[in-house]
Amino acid sequence: MDLQSTYHEPVMLTECLDGLDIQPEGIYVDVTFGGGGHSRAILEKLTTGRLLVFDQDPDALANAEAYKNDERFTFIAANFRHLKRYLKLHKAPKVDGILADLGVSSHQINTPERGFSTRFDADLDMRMNPASEKTAREVLNVRSTAELQRILGMYGEVTNARTAAEAIFAARHNSPIETVSELKGILMRYAPKHRENKYFAQVFQALRIEVNDELSVLEEFLTQTAEVLNPGGRLVVMSYHSLEDRLVKNFIQKGKFDGQVEKDFYGNEIKPLKSITRKPIEATPEETARNPRARSAKLRVAEKI
Structure with a gap:
């Protein structure tokens, strides 16, 4: 069974992988597992590394069955607002990359009930x-x-x-x-x-x-990412409407969700992440023609300082 086609096609897959800058022995987190499309591609790049995934939807748990015998893979049936707690519980308090593909999956949209x-x-x-x-x-x-x-x-x-x-x-x-x-x-x-x-x-x-409670969840999640990323670790977030993108942009650029960037005594900016993408990455015309869900996606990448 092709999870990507039966659940949904992962948006900007190549761009997400490039943003994560995956190291084969690293520890990575996909906080929106869904159909497993992004996760499968991450696993293909790992050797001795680990992948921990979050999803609160029981349908996603069924998709994770395909990886149950892979010792590198850990499924966490929880909301990603609890990121820090569950990473600690699964003995991965520090990680090298975090991916979040926000929004509703095609599977959820196409399930009438x-x-x-x-x-x-x-x-x-x-x-x-x-x-x-x-x-x-x-x-x-x-x-x-x-x-x-x-x-x-x-x-x-x-x-x-x-x-x-x-x-x-x-x-x-x-x-x-x-x-x-x-x-x-x-x-x-x-x-x-x-x-x-x-x-x-x-x-x-x-x-x-x-x-x-999506915007509060996103704020709680973003705040924790800075705490759990190793220096040089990457945060890759894909949003689908301006409310989400604004929160992501402000956190990456300012270290908080509104107001000015704080500075220390010497005038140096106090923020945990630096932006890798000056402007959000958008899907190519070819991808949007193939996958309409990609049309509104905006991808931002940041690195832990």
């Missing part, structure tokens, strides 16, 4: 980890109008977030909003003409980020 896609009618779920409690359904039916407006405006950059939030609040008083088609039916009249697909993609992105 997960509720990630606007293309299928299904329950409004959107949990990366099916065992977690918060769902998109709960967010839509319980949160106040002000909270819904904040979620849609901040996480989806929905221009009419207030109007959409009020429509959701009014509709749920008649009956709970349970399915993708019900949500789309409520908001269809507010979607810009000829741009309906983009509008619903923004709404779904906002709900998914809220359900999975």
Whole structure:
């Protein structure tokens, strides 16, 4: 079975491997294992090295079965916000490279019952980890109008977030909003003409980020990367929307997520990483034609100072 084709094709595979600058005896981490496409390519470059991978999705655990007899491979069924704790637990407190391919896998999007896609009618779920409690359904039916407006405006950059939030609040008083088609039916009249697909993609992105606490998870993860990387170790992060990319860019450039770079008494910048990529790397036209998921990907690479 070809994991890459059945789960999803790894985006910018060559660029990710180049960014990691893999040493055959090094210790590497893939915090978004998914279908294992990136991980398989990393393993092919290792001799005595190790690869530890994270994924909280049970479907990803099934894909890891292909590597269960490889002593170099360790699967960690956890959210990568717990990076430092689990690396220590698995006797890899310091590593030589970390890869994060953020966003939703093609497999998750194409599985209707997960509720990630606007293309299928299904329950409004959107949990990366099916065992977690918060769902998109709960967010839509319980949160106040002000909270819904904040979620849609901040996480989806929905221009009419207030109007959409009020429509959701009014509709749920008649009956709970349970399915993708019900949500789309409520908001269809507010979607810009000829741009309906983009509008619903923004709404779904906002709900998914809220359900999975994605931006807080990313901040916690990035802060820990600087602590666990060996000097000269590489951080490679691929993001798919501006909110993620901004956090990654700020952390690499400033060592924090907002404000100015701190300086020591002598005026030297205090930040743990240096940027290897002046501008984010984007997929080639050939790759985007073959794999539409690559179209919005931005890849940044940094090195531990």
